[in-house]
Amino acid sequence: MERLAGRIILLWGWRRALTAFLAGALAVLSQAPFDFFAVCLVSFPVLVWLLDGATSAPAGPMRRLMPAFATGWWFGFGYFLAGLWWIGGAVLVEADSFAWALPLAVVGIPALLALFYGLACAVARLVWSDGIGRIAALAFGFGLAEWLRTFLFTGFPWNAIGYAAMPIPLLMQSVSVVGMIGMNALAVFVFAMPALLASQRHLRLGVTLAALLMAAHVAFGYVRLNAPVEANGENLSVRIVQPSIDLSEKWDAEVRDRIFRTMLDLSGAPEQEGARPQLILWPETSVPFFFTERPDALVALGDLLHDGQTLIAGAMREEGASTGSDARYYNSVVAIDAAGEIVDAVDKLHLVPFGEYIPFADLFASFGLSQFVAGPMNLEPGNERHPIALAGGAKALPFICYEIIFPALVAVDLASTDIIVNVTNDAWFGDTPGPYQHFRQAQIRAVETGLPLIRAANTGISGVVDPRGRIVDALSMNARGVLDAVVPLVRQDKQMFWKHSVNGLVILFFFGAIAAGLGLGQRLRPN
Template identity: 35%
Template sequence: MASLRRSGIGVALGALAAFGQAPYDQPVLLVAAFAFAVFVYHDCTNPRQAAFFGWAFGLGYFAHALQWIVSPFMVDVARHGWMAPFALLFLSAGLALFWGMAFYLARRFDPLRAWPLILCLPAVELLRAYIFTGFPWAMPAQAMINVAGGQALAWIGPYVLNLVIVAVAVGLALRGLTAAERILRYCALLLALGSALLPPMAPEAALTGQSIRLIQPNAAQRDKWDPDQIPVFFARQLKLTAAAPEAGKTPPDLVLWSETAIPWVLDRAEPALVQIAQAGGGAPVALGVQRRDDMQYYNSMVVLDAAGGVMQTYDKHHLVPFGEYMPFADLMARIGVFGLADRALGGYASGPGPQVLDFGPLGRALPLICYEAVFAHDVNAAPERPEFLIQLTNDAWFGKAAGPRQHLAQAQMRAIEQGLPLARAANTGVSAMIDPYGRVAAALPLNTSGFLDAALPAPLPPTLYSRTGDLPFAVVLLLGLVFMATMRLRAERNLSD
């Protein structure tokens, strides 16, 4: 009974911690919930109890933070609606297993104290970002994006910031009353309040003198491929592209349309591409499009010249499992289960990897299509350092509240980590220009149509995290875990002697 009650408290604390994520943006609640969870964890007397409590804590957290995951399945209710509750339940329960493993290992390493969580929980969050193609959405560090603590991403990256958050929570939950422990608790409290309450402390970003027009057509996903609506949305995007600049602004140097902005496959879209280029008025236009090559389909971005010719092409390489492709596609097809954006039998094919495109006077840019902005290591894998980042996305899949705003927060994280501005064109929003400190310099509201002529900020010098990536932290983390395991084995051996 005590274990069930403790697990119920874990679910409630996890749900409370999720208020740190968008659209709530209350990082103090996240830190407080983690601290209370560590306090309750002290009462777990064995690794099994700790694992179940950690899993319950993760279940409440992910079920609340990722509730938007039902939205893609509701676009075609007749075909996919039945999957929605299972998707949320299985995804939340599956991700919670990582946290359950962290709490289990922490209790194995030390039967009495909570300090091993400082290494174990960040370790499983790092694992979550890589294993099974990775899904680091809603990591604790993401909650710090609009406060002072988020600026640490430029130095230590998201996974070390996770470690700092857990360390603060452990410090706040200390039960000891020694002088050293009281000092540690006060330090943790000051760090938590300062990093989670103060606004970002960064200077104004310098500007390049160039501008980018962001096009947001606001095509609802259920209408986007409707034959009757396709001409409406295409005409809307042409009109927004050709519109006169906003008062006091010069014509844009680049125009960005969103992911899969037109319904036609690239090799059949030449008339549409010519119209798009004409609307651009001489400025290059970059847009998302489906591309076909040797009967394989790609989710791509192309850059058009003034005549509508394709100058550069990028194919998305980090695809969404069960969305853009199906694992075990042949088997799934036999039982009638296909990806949400299925093309051919198994969905989209993966591109060769990150690619930097040259935009002339604006500089070089690293394109990210939708989901790719979720992965810090994908951006770090660029073959060379660009001057800015581009994200084209169709956040209509993600619902109308939490999903798009959480996706925006992750784009802000990538900007801080790299010290680079990020231009973001989103079908239903939020389209935004993000400065290299992760601040939204200009944006279009969610679920509205329009365009935005945004000044392009200048890049900062390479950040420490952009130079090091995750490998040094992973090595130190592994060594720490090995050390704890060795010390635990030695203690058990001494007890048996």
């Protein structure tokens, strides 16, 4: 092992960049749908050894950190390129118009995201030391970078490293204590520990700490999964509709009636079991027209729904067109009652840059650039999110598409929420790892919040997840059908999210303090 580490430390030029790239690409196998987390026990030690050799001639502090930054960037570029290549499918839905943007989607996004991992390695190298100190430094750097990735430049915390440590419900429960902030730092700390095998320095301490952390991770999961979920005595019967509509037809005016009829037929099919559903859930933008243009559609929905039923449907919403002013468009969910009336609506707050809106639109317009994926128009963000009151009294908090991947966003209004609802249209990405990764992150939000989650996706994966992250039932990718389920509502700690966020920050800065202390001690130690 010492010989291997030495060869990696001494790599230079393109060989160093390629090794970092391949180590990052290998680490993607730890994410859904592969869930082979053991690869991180190879990828991160390689990264540690590469950073051991990331030195430069004495110069200014920024120049001294550039080799470490470059190593982290190549690692991140491999990780995000291998993990997000499927984003390119979105721009190929209408290839005649958007194929030019394929390199920007497939290569440009990973290149930008890799900057965060470059930063992680540069920060770690600031407090680098021998032995376990550099493992703590890397954990702090990556934990900080993953936290920044949740909000900088609109945020995109997809495939955070911490998800690699949570492939099954048994291993998801720790996130309810330390949140994603803590999981990201702890996962890197354990994944990087085999790097100590090369030098033997602090090896016994490192093996002991890693073993204790993994044992605690498994034991806590076992105890929590076997502890009863405290129900509040109420159930919510739901029907999730997965229509599997071809995106090439999505905005085709000639087939809108057929699409809507498909939604009605699936929603009105005989119940598979149990009582009539109190909530019927349709995916994102599943209504193929504006209700303002088709009031007859609301009549049809009123005929479909019975007393005590609520439909939550993804729909495009229009404002301002009837007043003669410039129309504004929103990606929304609307709640419709048995009278065929829209009783509530929640607009998507966190829009997809270049997919649903153009940041710095005037600047990009001067270069002739518009949104990069097929769709009817540029959208406006909503103003606020609130739970939707259902006919039976339960309250559902809706999240549209990738809003569900943002832990802090999902924490809003938990005090008055009984169930989390996620509607999406992952048909943009076909049968690739993307929809599986998206579903996994939704699972983790259920564990973090302690609330059940129901999810409707156009082509999948639609399903019901309990407050411990267990999949109660789900529809497979590209299936057309409905899923009926009875979801027990639970009592939960309304402040859970903020508690585990604080715990996660404590862990993150603990690693930072340990790394800084050991690094400073090594610098002050006489030669």
